[in-house]
Amino acid sequence: MNKVKISRVEAGLTQIELADKVNVTRQTISLIEKGKYNPSLRLCLDICYVLNKTLDQIFWVEEGDA
Numbered sequence: 001m002n003k004v005k006i007s008r009v010e011a012g013l014t015q016i017e018l019a020d021k022v023n024v025t026r027q028t029i030s031l032i033e034k035g036k037y038n039p040s041l042r043l044c045l046d047i048c049y050v051l052n053k054t055l056d057q058i059f060w061v062e063e064g065d066a
Contacts, residue, residue: 003058005033007051022046 008018008029015029022029022043031037032047039047044059051058 002033002035004029004047004051007053007058008033011051013050018047018050021050 008015011018013021015026015033019026019029023046024043028037028039032039044055048055048058
């Protein structure tokens with residue numbers, strides 16, 4: 001499961017709630033969670049702030065996993 005989705009669920013947020021907090025659509029959050037959309041650094045940071053996580057915790061990709 002995608003780290004964004006895991007963190008969102010742990011925070012008790014729906015896709016719509018997270019999307020509203022970071023000013024994007026629910027569809028954008030869905031695509032990020034499916035790995036079909038690469039968010040900007042600004043959006044990554046906004047998601048991290050809302051979910052109270054670091055960039056490394058949510059978005060770090062190990063070499064070979066990309």
